[in-house]
Amino acid sequence: xxxxxxxxxxxxxxxxxxxxxxxxxxxxxxxxxxxxxxxxxxxxxxxxxxxxxxxxxxxxxxxxxxxxxxxxxxxxxxxxxxxxxxxxxxxxxxxxxxxxxxxxxxxxxxxxxxxxxxxxxxxxxxxxxxxxxxxxxxxxxxxxxxxxxxxxxxxxxxxxxxxxxxxxxxxxxxxxxxxxxxxxxxxxxxxxxxxxxxxxxxxxxxxxxxxxxxxxxxxxxxxxxxxx
Numbered sequence: 001x002x003x004x005x006x007x008x009x010x011x012x013x014x015x016x017x018x019x020x021x022x023x024x025x026x027x028x029x030x031x032x033x034x035x036x037x038x039x040x041x042x043x044x045x046x047x048x049x050x051x052x053x054x055x056x057x058x059x060x061x062x063x064x065x066x067x068x069x070x071x072x073x074x075x076x077x078x079x080x081x082x083x084x085x086x087x088x089x090x091x092x093x094x095x096x097x098x099x100x101x102x103x104x105x106x107x108x109x110x111x112x113x114x115x116x117x118x119x120x121x122x123x124x125x126x127x128x129x130x131x132x133x134x135x136x137x138x139x140x141x142x143x144x145x146x147x148x149x150x151x152x153x154x155x156x157x158x159x160x161x162x163x164x165x166x167x168x169x170x171x172x173x174x175x176x177x178x179x180x181x182x183x184x185x186x187x188x189x190x191x192x193x194x195x196x197x198x199x200x201x202x203x204x205x206x207x208x209x210x211x212x213x214x215x216x217x218x219x220x221x222x223x224x225x226x227x228x
Contacts, residue, residue, distance in 0.1 A: 053116035061200035100159030
């Protein structure tokens with residue numbers, strides 16, 4: 001899906017660019033959302049996943065990845081970077097919503113991501129063609145309130161007007177672009193791009209990637225035998 005639409009990506013690239021002064025700055029912290037069910041980054045296999053919350057391939061890629069990460073934790077850790085595809089009209093708003101959730105309560109971020117995957121069809125281009133941006137933001141805020149609680153509804157809605165949230169979402173996109181990401185899902189393991197970029201990886205594919213790395217590390221970590 002991602003490869004075929006690469007020319008469209010180039011046409012809309014400018015929509016997500018920061019001005020030159022902002023683009024040259026380095027963020028104060030590393031981009032992405034660390035998955036709490038995985039191990040710490042240090043001395044672990046690090047998976048970085050670039051997901052569009054409104055992308056069907058990203059949705060299908062999440063369950064097998066989540067299963068593998070939880071199975072091999074703490075020897076495997078995960079960071080998800082939100083990466084909005086420009087041909088999904090509401091993807092950038094969805095990525096901003098993830099950053100809002102992460103700011104209000106970081107433990108809610110992945111719950112909201114899973115809700116986006118569950119209900120993503122309601123935010124597809126067709127169903128929202130006649131909806132205003134404000135209406136879509138309010139609907140996404142209600143989705144966020146399902147995770148955070150109704151008392152956070154107003155705070156969530158206000159988050160869409162927070163310039164720091166918008167900047168964080170733009171930085172996520174810039175980070176992916178700097179790594180050569182042009183679609184979703186994209187996966188890096190210990191910094192190296194995995195094959196079939198733009199397509200989901202199955203559980204068996206993940207096992208074939210992760211288990212040899214665990215075996216190579218087994219001699220350096222006596223606790224690893226618990227997982228093998």
